[in-house]
Every structure is written in structure tokens, then in C-alpha cells.
Amino acid sequence: AQTVTQSQPEMSVQEAETVTLSCTYDTSESDYYLFWYKQPPSRQMILVIRQEAYKQQNATENRFSVNFQKAAKSFSLKISDSQLGDAAMYFCAYRRGSHINTGTASKLTFGTGTRLQVTL
Amino acid sequence: GAVVSQHPSRVICKSGTSVKIECRSLDFQATTMFWYRQFPKKSLMLMATSNEGSKATYEQGVEKDKFLINHASLTLSTLTVTSAHPEDSSFYICSAHRGTGGYEQYFGPGTRLTVT
Numbered sequence: 001a002q003t004v005t006q007s008q009p010e011m012s013v014q015e016a017e018t019v020t021l022s023c024t025y026d027t028s029e030s031d032y033y034l035f036w037y038k039q040p041p042s043r044q045m046i047l048v049i050r051q052e053a054y055k056q057q058n059a060t061e062n063r064f065s066v067n068f069q070k071a072a073k074s075f076s077l078k079i080s081d082s083q084l085g086d087a088a089m090y091f092c093a094y095r096r097g098s099h100i101n102t103g104t105a106s107k108l109t110f111g112t113g114t115r116l117q118v119t120l
Numbered sequence: 121g122a123v124v125s126q127h128p129s130r131v132i133c134k135s136g137t138s139v140k141i142e143c144r145s146l147d148f149q150a151t152t153m154f155w156y157r158q159f160p161k162k163s164l165m166l167m168a169t170s171n172e173g174s175k176a177t178y179e180q181g182v183e184k185d186k187f188l189i190n191h192a193s194l195t196l197s198t199l200t201v202t203s204a205h206p207e208d209s210s211f212y213i214c215s216a217h218r219g220t221g222g223y224e225q226y227f228g229p230g231t232r233l234t235v236t
Contacts, residue, residue: 033206033223043158043211044229091163095223104169106152106217108225112163 006111023092031097040088126228143214148214162197170197
């Protein structure tokens, strides 16, 4: 079974600074997808960024980027120029790279989350 | 696009009664929907995978007779908590997956259930 580990229960960053959230995973599969989701106080899950395991290039979305190290099974999230609105729970998630897009083949496995505080 | 709604957003019910939570995909067809439970300050725990037109697949340890799931159409899945007890109080989140194209899940805003 796949597992996702987030070893940082809480992190803090000053506004405008950069912070990196860690995520490691364990899988025996070679094809999979990785995600970072943000859950603000409203509790609405928001997709921040995604990475396909077959792609060597690290994904980037504006101020958010990942450092994907496939051999090390590491998938960290870097938030640059942190803003107050970035304060939230961040969850790392794994999905099998099955060509089947229905049923349990497409379920997500979540890490335990990292609570990010942004200070002035 | 890819909006998922949940209704109700909050519900309070008495112990022993049943409560139904709806999850709808508003602008796409969802062959698969997922139901999660989230305790305070904890991660999302997958309860079951809801498949349109067929029985749901429950995760280990989840009572299928207590948490009834129906996925009657490509845009609607329902979770019914039967004979609710205070320990069923939690935050329930659904997500939906497009059958074709893309591999993302789109999440609903969640439902807070309080059983008194």
C-alpha cells in the first residue's frame, strides 16, 4: 500500500519570505501522480500544484513550485513571496498512475498535513 | 469549471435519526465520487468510492450499513448516515472525478454534521 508522510505538523514563515514543506511517499509503482492541496479555514480543498511522475521537470504554478526527487521519493512544496492568504493546512497526496480513471484506481492517499502560519 | 457542491453545509440531528448529505458535480459528469471524513486538525480519511450505477466500494473499517452511499446519476452521489450517534459527528467531504480527461479530483465544500 502507498503511504504519504508529512513530517512537519506546523511551519511558520514571514510575509514575503520563502518556505518549503516536506513530503515523502512510499510506493512500488513507477507511474503515479502527486499533488499538493491547500485547505484554508473555510475547509474547501484547493489544488495547489500537481506533478506527473514520468515528467522530470518540476511543476511550477506562479509562486508555488515543487522539488520532485523520484529516486528519493520526495515531493516538497516551495512557496515564494509568502502572503497572508497562504496560511492554511497543506496536504500532500498520491494517486496511482492507472490509465483507469474510474473507481478505486483513481483514489487519493493523503499525508497528515502541515499547518502553515504566515506572520507579518 | 469543475465545481462540486454539497448540501447541506451544516446539519444538526438527534441521536438515532438518519441524515442525508448530497454531493453534486455542477458542470461535469462524474463517474466516480469519493466520500471522506475529516476530524478536527486531522487529514482526510477516505470512507468509500462511489461508482455511478453500481455499489460503492468501502474502505476497511467503514460500516457500509451505517454509511449508505448511492450514486444514482452522473452528477449526484448521496451519503446517508443511518442511526447517527454523537461519535459520527464530523466534517464530511466529497470529491468527484471526471471519467475522461485529466486525473484530478474536485472537492466539495464539506458538510459539518453534529449529532446531539
